[in-house]
Amino acid sequence: MHEDPLRVYGGLAGRRQFLRAGMTGLLVISLPRWAVARPSLEHAIRTFTGGADVLDGRIRLDLPPLVENGNAVGITVAAEAPMTADDYVRRIAVFNEKNPEANVAIFHLGPRTGRATVSTRIRLATSQVVVAVAEMSDGSFWSSRASAIVTLAACIEDLS
Amino acid sequence: MARALVNVPKMARQGEVVEIKAMIAHPMETGYRIGPNGSNIPRDIIRRFACSYNGEEVFSADLFPAVSANPFIAFTLVATTSGTIDFTWTDDVGKIQTASAMITVN
Numbered sequence: 001m002h003e004d005p006l007r008v009y010g011g012l013a014g015r016r017q018f019l020r021a022g023m024t025g026l027l028v029i030s031l032p033r034w035a036v037a038r039p040s041l042e043h044a045i046r047t048f049t050g051g052a053d054v055l056d057g058r059i060r061l062d063l064p065p066l067v068e069n070g071n072a073v074g075i076t077v078a079a080e081a082p083m084t085a086d087d088y089v090r091r092i093a094v095f096n097e098k099n100p101e102a103n104v105a106i107f108h109l110g111p112r113t114g115r116a117t118v119s120t121r122i123r124l125a126t127s128q129v130v131v132a133v134a135e136m137s138d139g140s141f142w143s144s145r146a147s148a149i150v151t152l153a154a155c156i157e158d159l160s
Numbered sequence: 161m162a163r164a165l166v167n168v169p170k171m172a173r174q175g176e177v178v179e180i181k182a183m184i185a186h187p188m189e190t191g192y193r194i195g196p197n198g199s200n201i202p203r204d205i206i207r208r209f210a211c212s213y214n215g216e217e218v219f220s221a222d223l224f225p226a227v228s229a230n231p232f233i234a235f236t237l238v239a240t241t242s243g244t245i246d247f248t249w250t251d252d253v254g255k256i257q258t259a260s261a262m263i264t265v266n
Binding site: 003019071072074096099100101103104105106107108110111112113114115117119120121122123135 | 233
């Protein structure tokens, strides 16, 4: 028995909904694999903190506001702590907003590092926000964010 | 294997906070780039960097593809006793590259 397709999808509104679903599906298919799979910035931070509250302050993130080459962006994170045996920075994590993966690096520190200052070079796929989160020895989390405008993005140069 | 470069001050006073710089030649291939044959270039990154002072680990870092090629890390250590500072870089397949430097504390 042949059924009327309009009736199958519940009339006009139903058909519109069906079309919309189809178009969303096409959009998802056409995006690169990582664009769908990537967890959000907030989700990545929550995974790092284990759901604990993150407060502003006690850490500074230095990121150039205008980046010419996203393949190597110098950053410095500096957390404020006396770095004594009972009050120190345990970990500092750096996250990004729009790269294929939310994590950038996690640094493990301790009283023997003297200062909670770390510099490194990172990749930025596009203009975005970068967040640094510090975990103190008392279990509290502190964060700082900075945004950068990237003129030449990382990951665009293909070998073909 | 890759060439590593470390910068540790030769002399330091007891209790002084010294700056350590470490860099290794490594492509840090993200796994997201498309190669000439149209498929993704396989991921090949340094996953972990660690620094130990006289055998005790004092600093380490977990690295992700967002760290630039030839990863460079600068951090600080408290100079406690004379001895060696060892650096290790571990890549995706578990291959380890090491470097070490001497420090004299007086």
